[in-house]
Amino acid sequence: MTSAAVRVGFLGCGNVGGALATLIVREADAIEARTGIRLEITRIAVRDLSKPRPAEVKAEVLTTDTAALVIADDVDVVVELLGVTDPADALLRPAPPAAKPVLTANQASLAPPRLAPLPPAAAAPRPPALPTRAPRGCQPRPPP
Numbered sequence: 001m002t003s004a005a006v007r008v009g010f011l012g013c014g015n016v017g018g019a020l021a022t023l024i025v026r027e028a029d030a031i032e033a034r035t036g037i038r039l040e041i042t043r044i045a046v047r048d049l050s051k052p053r054p055a056e057v058k059a060e061v062l063t064t065d066t067a068a069l070v071i072a073d074d075v076d077v078v079v080e081l082l083g084v085t086d087p088a089d090a091l092l093r094p095a096p097p098a099a100k101p102v103l104t105a106n107q108a109s110l111a112p113p114r115l116a117p118l119p120p121a122a123a124a125p126r127p128p129a130l131p132t133r134a135p136r137g138c139q140p141r142p143p144p
Helices: 015-026 028-035 066-071 086-091
Strands: 004-011 037-045 077-080 102-104
Touching: 004 015, 004 066, 015 028, 015 037, 028 037, 037 066
Parallel strands: 004 037, 004 077, 077 102
Antiparallel strands: none
């Protein structure tokens, strides 16, 4: 089977980014066998190049230029792992010609900015408590 290569760029390589990079490198053959896609990490943008990284992260893919990573020709998919919204918002909304698929779990970056913030949990009305059955050995926590 001929595999398609997908070139991945990471924004961030802390705990989560380092673990994901390690997983992609170690499991590349298994991922390719199951999906027919070869994932290749081509760039990783970090704040500090001198910090220790997992052994699977090659030094030559590290950069501090996040803006260049997002528009780079050698990146097909951007994985946002910054953990903060300030730079992520600006970086993930490039001009349409440079737009690429982005994977993120940063819900604050995904939320439309025009929406008003939700009221604090204490001010929101609470639904009535429902009876629950916990698995053996577990006790349900009473509602506050």
